[in-house]
Amino acid sequence: MPELPEVEAVARALRPLVRGQRIRCLHVFHAIACKPQSPADVARLVEGRRVAEVFRRGKYLFLRLDRGLVEMHFRFDGQLIWFSGAKELLAKATAEADSIHVDLALEFGTGAMGFADQRHFGRLHAWETEAACEPLHRLGVDAFDRAFTAVLLHERASASKRPLKEFLLDQSRIAGIGNIYSSEALWHARLNPWQPANSLGRRESARLHKAIVYVLRRALECCQDPPPDFRDPKWWFQGLEAILRAYQREGLPCRRCRRPIQRVEQGGRSTYFCRHCQK
DNA sequence: CGCACATCCTGTGTGC
DNA sequence: TGCACACAGGATGTGC
Incomplete structure (x- = not known):
């Protein structure tokens, strides 16, 4: 989970x-x-x-x-x-x-x-x-904590030279984001996963912050409908694919521009993004 | 300190 | 069908 x-x-x-x-x-x-x-x-x-x-x-x-x-x-x-x-x-x-x-x-x-x-x-x-x-x-600040603000995200991003995707996976900076929702948040914010975190401007940070919170909130709604079934070991959160815009969509059309989603490797893990929308 | 990399495990999907 | 091999939603410890 x-x-x-x-x-x-x-x-x-x-x-x-x-x-x-x-x-x-x-x-x-x-x-x-x-x-x-x-x-x-x-x-x-x-x-x-x-x-x-x-x-x-x-x-x-x-x-x-x-x-x-x-x-x-x-x-x-x-x-x-x-x-x-x-x-x-x-x-x-x-x-x-x-x-x-x-x-x-x-x-x-x-x-x-x-x-x-x-x-x-x-x-x-x-x-x-x-x-x-x-x-x-x-652990860094939890992404659902009130203390996680656009300003805080900008501050933490400014302190890291790493690519945005890897920065988002670092639990000691912001806690809770994994491989799926990092790709998703960057897609919503229209940011390139390779962009160095410390090159984010205030407006971009605000966009990314909004995207992270949106993506996680939306996923939580899905995860609660229906809520976890602890009785069936085969049960897993249903319907999450429906809300995904980039993750595991390699080759499928971007939901904004219809160009194919790319899969690249960053830090040994898959990143999905749209080369056209995410600059 | 930051970073690249190996490591911990087993099941599943894919291509030949 | 059988098989080999890549791949998987993560964190940590190591060496450089």
Whole structure:
């Protein structure tokens, strides 16, 4: 559930399921998912604790506990699965044929939250305090935070010589934008992905800011209609392709000028853009 | 400090 | 159909 809108939708759907609930125990199926922490570390910090709040920063999802913090990152394919209880969790997570790839799970009185990722890229960690959670403090301003303004974007862009696309992916500057929505925002703002971030003028920064917020808001609307279904592991956010204007549209006509969308490589990742509209 | 690059994994799609 | 290979919505640590 990679980028900000998807994680936000997950946070909203998860909140009513776990807020106020006490974590009875941690189930571990693949210890790699909490690496470099050990299952014992995580268990010690979460078992018996109550979930005070669910919140998101950038692409991270957090459970604030009455004491301590659970930090989750889904990377490419990670997802949450909800089970009615320990019995269903154990049955489905360990079944030989087409089992659900649950790495870790938190058992509550009302059900169990599975953290699943067949590629084992996603991570779930536990921290003694919020202050101890390093990943949280490495993040720049969240793209949905009120503090994320056109002026702030201009300031941060001015401090980076990198191409705009790579600048947007840097979570320590602005948190939450990934490979899809960086291409999308640049398309809406009509900016060239190779343009150095520090060459952005104030007007261009304002345009980019507006595009980022628009693209993420629009995607969040999509992600909530319908909202995440934690019961079906095959479920994924539907209909997002419909709102995409550049991403994964190589060779297809630009929605503004009808010329073909290009795919180029930047920093080892695909960037999609319109050479004609985005100068 | 900034940057290029390898690395962590497994499934799927594509072209031959 | 079988196979090899590129590719995937990400972050981090390394060496330069």
